[in-house]
Amino acid sequence: MRIRQHVNPLGLHYEQFKGVRPRFEAGRPIEVEIGCAEAQFLFERAVQDPSRTYVGLEIRDELVDHVNRLAAERGAPVHAVFCQAQLHIDEIFGGTKVDRVYVNFPDPWFKRRHHSRRMVDATLAEGIARILRAGGELFVQTDVWDIALDALVAFEPRFDNVAGEWTFWKQGNPYGVRSWREQNAEETGLTIWRLMYRAR
Numbered sequence: 001m002r003i004r005q006h007v008n009p010l011g012l013h014y015e016q017f018k019g020v021r022p023r024f025e026a027g028r029p030i031e032v033e034i035g036c037a038e039a040q041f042l043f044e045r046a047v048q049d050p051s052r053t054y055v056g057l058e059i060r061d062e063l064v065d066h067v068n069r070l071a072a073e074r075g076a077p078v079h080a081v082f083c084q085a086q087l088h089i090d091e092i093f094g095g096t097k098v099d100r101v102y103v104n105f106p107d108p109w110f111k112r113r114h115h116s117r118r119m120v121d122a123t124l125a126e127g128i129a130r131i132l133r134a135g136g137e138l139f140v141q142t143d144v145w146d147i148a149l150d151a152l153v154a155f156e157p158r159f160d161n162v163a164g165e166w167t168f169w170k171q172g173n174p175y176g177v178r179s180w181r182e183q184n185a186e187e188t189g190l191t192i193w194r195l196m197y198r199a200r
């Protein structure tokens with residue numbers, strides 16, 4: 001399977017929602033990873049706790065198909081949704097509240113002229129604030145200092161920082177599963193900045 005390394009989220013092709021909304025079961029907790037790629041994190045969470053629903057939002061449609069095929073083969077409660085997360089979060093959840101949101105290692109888009117393609121911004125933060133139930137967790141991880149700062153600026157005014165205002169979470173990843181990028185960063189000894197928030 002040919003998987004593109006990156007796509008431009010500002011492209012016209014991504015403006016309209018063309019994904020498939022998962023069916024949500026009343027009373028069943030929902031966890032969401034925004035930018036899930038191959039969803040290693042969600043598949044491992046689903047093994048730990050199969051009583052929840054795991055939704056991965058992803059802009060590369062070939063990865064979405066791959067994740068959904070794997071989920072069907074494994075009978076895992078994991079659903080990938082093809083979308084541009086900042087634009088389509090409300091359409092996907094349609095009023096359903098979720099219990100936890102993960103933002104694991106968003107693309108850095110290092111070149112200055114590409115900064116507008118970054119996923120973590122005020123629009124995404126407002127979208128997350130609308131879908132996360134009161135008291136629900138938002139966990140952010142990145143190995144790129146610039147993105148850690150973007151995340152602080154976007155999330156700090158809208159969520160309660162569990163580590164204290166404007167403070168990184170120093171207690172590591174508490175969930176016992178790792179995303180592919182996280183595993184890679186840890187194995188190569190990169191610093192990881194983490195943030196833990198709760199919805200108001």
Ligand SMILES: C[S@@+](CC[C@H](N)C(=O)[O-])C[C@H]1O[C@@H](n2cnc3c(N)ncnc32)[C@H](O)[C@@H]1O
Binds near residue numbers: 009034057104180
């Ligand atoms: C660097 S990868 C990290 C993947 C995974 N979270 C991990 O930690 O291994 C970032 C992912 O976010 C996806 N992505 C980027 N912008 C997005 C957007 N606006 N909406 C949905 N997904 C996006 C990319 O296609 C990519 O798969």
